[in-house]
Structure formats: structure tokens, C-alpha cells
Amino acid sequence: MFHLAWFLSWQVQSWNGTWSGEGGDEWNHPDLYVDMTKSLERAGFDYIMFEDGAFVPDSYGGNHDWWLARARSVPKQDPMQLLPILSQHTERLGLVGTMSTSFYPPYMAARTMATIDHLTHGRAGVNLVTSHNTRTAQNFGHEDIFEHDLRYDMADEWIELVKQLWGSWDADALVQDRARNVYVDGAKVRPIDFHGKWHSSRGPLNTLAPPQGNPVICQAGGSGPGRALAAKHCDTLLAQVESVEAMKEYRADVRARMVEAGRDPDSCKVLFIVSPVLGETQEDAEAKNERMLAGFKADISVNLANMSYASGVDFAQYDLDEPFPDLSGTNATRSSMVMMAENAKGMTLRQAAESNVRRSVDLVGTPDAVAAQMGEIVEEVGGDGFLISGNVNRRYIAEITDGLAPELRKRGLIRDGYTHEQFRDNLLEF
Ligand SMILES: Cc1cc2nc3c(=O)[nH]c(=O)nc-3n(C[C@H](O)[C@H](O)[C@H](O)COP(=O)(O)O)c2cc1C
Known part of the structure; x- marks a missing residue:
């Protein structure tokens, strides 16, 4: 069996195509994503992942006109706000938003993710990016983006701090002892007094430990330092490569790095981006x-x-x-x-x-044929699964969730329902 997730941005999806519907007007409201997450859950997806970036691109053509005219990467909204809404319409699907370790203050990040993990009853995840765009840096008061490897160094410390904040309350700190009139046991809540090279925080966090302990951590950096960071901290890793051979190499490399970091390699699921093209024949x-x-x-x-x-x-x-x-x-x-x-x-x-049109393996055929191909790829690569990315409109969503997923399920390749209540437990089930 393997895992499925869906990758998208909270931006204008399809607005000018044959099957766009009212996409130009509804992209910034919840309904499209509510419909989508319900479909993904029906289909047995593990999670939906919203990428993000906090800038208006102007890297092509010397200004922002092309990007605004095409609605490419702008306008875009902060996915963290959407996750709790989606949780109200689903029961098991993992909900992942994106944060930048270079610009999000660690205390705020720990608090926001703990809050979302509570709101979703343990279904929150965060995609951690180091940000690679100068404009993002400038929006946060810097002249330029930090150097590539330094960004990963800073991210490592950032994650360490955030994890300590999540751990600053014991899971059993909440006692609610009516007889003694004690709500939280103070002995089970501790400052962390973290003083790093880049970040510091006294702590403790000012809310209960997140239901999952640590919300699920996801990452997509493909360089050596990116993979090393993932091997150390991540529960799931997103990868973009162009061949089955490269998938095999990528997964084997990350698993070897995990063993080196003292982790069980099965505790991080590597998902590869694909965009299946499905037809009747x-x-x-x-x-x-x-x-x-x-x-x-x-x-x-x-x-x-x-x-x-x-x-x-x-x-x-x-x-x-x-x-x-x-x-x-x-x-x-x-x-x-x-x-x-x-x-x-x-x-x-x-x-x-x-x-440079599709930088992933080609999956083109009937749902039946593509399901078979996906099974063969995972067999060859050794496991984990796929991250679907494609033009988000209700037709494409249905092709995947009501065309492809049933064929995958028929073959026993994807889950038929969820065993656990929380995101990580389902992710690590197989
Ligand atoms: C599937 C996927 C999702 C990504 N999501 C984001 C994102 O939300 N925001 C962002 O700034 N970068 C995102 N990236 C870029 C990565 O964080 C990273 O910068 C990129 O993969 C290059 O990593 P490297 O410099 O370690 O090779 C994504 C990359 C991939 C493959």
C-alpha cells in the first residue's frame, strides 16, 4: 500500500478554462476546498498540502505585470487560516500549511501550529520552507535572502526550538482536579530557556501540548542540506524528480540519512509529485x-x-x-x-x-492503466507514495478521487478508510 497527498496553493486555481466554473470568484473562499477535502477523504488521501510564499513575484519581465495578469502565484492567501475551516468538514484527512523558518518567529510558529493541532483534533501539519526569494526577505525587513546552506542551518535550530516549545507542557499537565481546584499542574510545565546562534526563546508555550505532541512536519528541500534537515526532523518529504530511477535514489538517500541521524527510516514518508492525465481510453x-x-x-x-x-x-x-x-x-x-x-x-x-513542461514521471492513460503504473513504480522504488499536483477544478479533482482512487483501491494499493484519528498515526500506519 502507498500514501496519497495533494499539493496546491491557496491562490487563483483554474479561472479561464473550459472546466473552471466560477473559479475566478471562489478561489479565495472556503467552498472549493471544502468540496475538495471531502472528496480527498472519500478517496483515502493522507493529506492535503498548501504551499505558500509571502511576496508578489516580479522575477520575470522585470516587474509584477506578467504574474498579476496570469494570476500566477498572486493573489495568494495564508493557508494556515483555512485549515481549521476544512477540519470542520472532514474527519481524518491531514491538513498541512506552509511556514518559512527564515521569517516566522519560532514562538509564533509553535503557538500557531499547537492551536491548529487542537482545533483539528490532531490533524495539523506544517510544510517548513527556508524561502528562496529576495522579495520575501525584503517584505520582512531584510535586504536579501540568507545564503542557501545557512538557511538550512538556521532552519535546523528553528525546528529544534519549536519542538522544545511543543514539549514544554507534558501531555498530562492538564489535571482538572476539582477537589483541589487545580486545572494545570505547574510542575509539568517548564521554561525552555533556549539560547541558540540564531534564535532564542524562554518559553514555555502558553497552551496545552499539541494533541500529536509535535504536529506533522513536512519538507521539500532537495539539496544535500535540505535532505539532511528532512532526515533529522520530518515525518513526510515531498520530492520532485523526473524518473523512477531518480525516485529510487532519492528515497534510498533520505532513508540512509535517517539511519545516520538515529531514526527509523519508516518514520518519514517520501512522496513524489505526479500529475496524472486521465481519459476514457x-x-x-x-x-x-x-x-x-x-x-x-x-x-x-x-x-x-x-x-x-x-x-x-x-x-x-x-x-x-x-x-x-x-x-x-x-x-x-x-x-x-x-x-x-x-x-x-x-x-x-x-x-x-x-x-521544461512536466518535471515528474508521466502518468497518462485510463484510471485502470495509471493505477497499474503507479503500483509498479512504488514496487520499484520501494514504497511511500505520490503527491498529486494538477489544475485544481472540480472536474480534475473528480478524475483523481472518483476515477483513479477507486482503481487504486481495487488493487489494494491505497487505504480503504482510516484506522486512526490523528494524522501522524495514519501516515505511519504502513
Ligand atoms: C513539492 C514541493 C513543495 C514546495 N513548497 C514550497 C513552498 O510552499 N514555499 C516555498 O517557498 N518553497 C517551496 N518549495 C521549494 C522548497 O522548499 C525548496 O526551496 C526547493 O525544493 C529547493 O530545495 P533545495 O534548495 O534544498 O534544493 C517546494 C518544493 C517542492 C518540490
Whole structure:
């Protein structure tokens, strides 16, 4: 059996397509996501994960116009506020939002996540990112983003502190002894007096220990320091790679790092991004896939902008028919840049942009065929599962939750219901 999760942003989803519905008006309200999380839970997903970033991009074209016109990464809302609402309409699905370890004060982060874990009865998770964008840094009063490896160093200390705050109340601190008129036992609540290189906090936290102890921690950094951080702290890791071989290497590497860090490698689930393209027949799915690829190729500004987003390099400044530029000097995302540069070897910028369309293994076919393929991949890789990412509209959600998921379940590849009440218990069940 393997795990499924869904990756999206709380931003404008589909608004200008055949199946967008009222997407342009409803993206910033809960209903679409309430419908979606109910469907995901019916389908047996482990969690929904909302990525985030606190800036208006302007890395492509020298200003923010392209991004605003296309509604790409802006407008965007803080997913943490949405999670408790979604918990009111679901019972078991894990609910993950994103926080930046570079800019979120650790005490506030610990408090917010503890609060959400209480509100959701132990279904909260946090995707920890170090942030790779200069504009984010500037929004928080810095001139530039911290250096890549330093960001991970700071993140390690940040997580250590946050975990200590979560642990600053014993799980049995709440006694509610009416006879003695004692609500909380003071002996079971302690300051942490944390004085690190980057962060300090006295503590203790000012609420009860989160129901899960530590809310689920998720991470997606693919570089050496990113993987090391995940191996030390994470319950689930999100990875973007282009082949089954690379999936195998990635998972084996993270598991080896976990053993080195003294952890059981089965206690972190590595999920790989995929965007299945489903059809009534194989021909139908392939035709749909061809249409999608042709759409990307007809407007390479989307891929150029995506590349600018990940690298911080403005690809609008280059001649499209010159060789792909050297990216080695940037301080943004590392693993995606390595993948981008590998992919672009010997190509012009135009060729690279045209080929940089789907950076994951292809899953194209009927639900039955794709389910079989997913089973084979997990068998080959050794386990864990997939993170679905795709155009969020009700049609695509139904294709996955009511087309693909039943086929996966029929094969015994995904869960048929939830054994436990809390997120981590379900995640680590198999
Ligand atoms: C599935 C996935 C989700 C991510 N979510 C976010 C996010 O919400 N916010 C963010 O700033 N970066 C996000 N990133 C970027 C990562 O945090 C990280 O910067 C990137 O994978 C490069 O890591 P590296 O520099 O360690 O190679 C995501 C990456 C992946 C693959």
C-alpha cells in the first residue's frame, strides 16, 4: 500500500478554462476546498498540502505585470487560516500549511501550529520552507535572502526550538482536579530557556501540548542540506524528480540519512509529485496529454516564468535562441536549478523552455492503466507514495478521487478508510 497527498496553493486555481466554473470568484473562499477535502477523504488521501510564499513575484519581465495578469502565484492567501475551516468538514484527512523558518518567529510558529493541532483534533501539519526569494526577505525587513546552506542551518535550530516549545507542557499537565481546584499542574510545565546562534526563546508555550505532541512536519528541500534537515526532523518529504530511477535514489538517500541521524527510516514518508492525465481510453488520455503539451509549447512564457521563479533569474532578458544561460551563481532553489541546468544542456533557452513542461514521471492513460503504473513504480522504488499536483477544478479533482482512487483501491494499493484519528498515526500506519 502507498500514501496519497495533494499539493496546491491557496491562490487563483483554474479561472479561464473550459472546466473552471466560477473559479475566478471562489478561489479565495472556503467552498472549493471544502468540496475538495471531502472528496480527498472519500478517496483515502493522507493529506492535503498548501504551499505558500509571502511576496508578489516580479522575477520575470522585470516587474509584477506578467504574474498579476496570469494570476500566477498572486493573489495568494495564508493557508494556515483555512485549515481549521476544512477540519470542520472532514474527519481524518491531514491538513498541512506552509511556514518559512527564515521569517516566522519560532514562538509564533509553535503557538500557531499547537492551536491548529487542537482545533483539528490532531490533524495539523506544517510544510517548513527556508524561502528562496529576495522579495520575501525584503517584505520582512531584510535586504536579501540568507545564503542557501545557512538557511538550512538556521532552519535546523528553528525546528529544534519549536519542538522544545511543543514539549514544554507534558501531555498530562492538564489535571482538572476539582477537589483541589487545580486545572494545570505547574510542575509539568517548564521554561525552555533556549539560547541558540540564531534564535532564542524562554518559553514555555502558553497552551496545552499539541494533541500529536509535535504536529506533522513536512519538507521539500532537495539539496544535500535540505535532505539532511528532512532526515533529522520530518515525518513526510515531498520530492520532485523526473524518473523512477531518480525516485529510487532519492528515497534510498533520505532513508540512509535517517539511519545516520538515529531514526527509523519508516518514520518519514517520501512522496513524489505526479500529475496524472486521465481519459476514457488510452487514446483519449494521450490526445489530452498532447493538447496540454501543445498548449505549454504555444506559450513558453509560463515555463520561462516558472524557471525565473525557481532561480530568481529573469529569463525575459535573454535571447531565446542563444544557449541556455549559466545559473551557477544564484542563491535560490538548488535541486530544481541543478535539474533545470541538466535538462537544458546543449539547448537554446527556447528549447529548454519548451521541454521544461512536466518535471515528474508521466502518468497518462485510463484510471485502470495509471493505477497499474503507479503500483509498479512504488514496487520499484520501494514504497511511500505520490503527491498529486494538477489544475485544481472540480472536474480534475473528480478524475483523481472518483476515477483513479477507486482503481487504486481495487488493487489494494491505497487505504480503504482510516484506522486512526490523528494524522501522524495514519501516515505511519504502513
Ligand atoms: C513539492 C514541493 C513543495 C514546495 N513548497 C514550497 C513552498 O510552499 N514555499 C516555498 O517557498 N518553497 C517551496 N518549495 C521549494 C522548497 O522548499 C525548496 O526551496 C526547493 O525544493 C529547493 O530545495 P533545495 O534548495 O534544498 O534544493 C517546494 C518544493 C517542492 C518540490
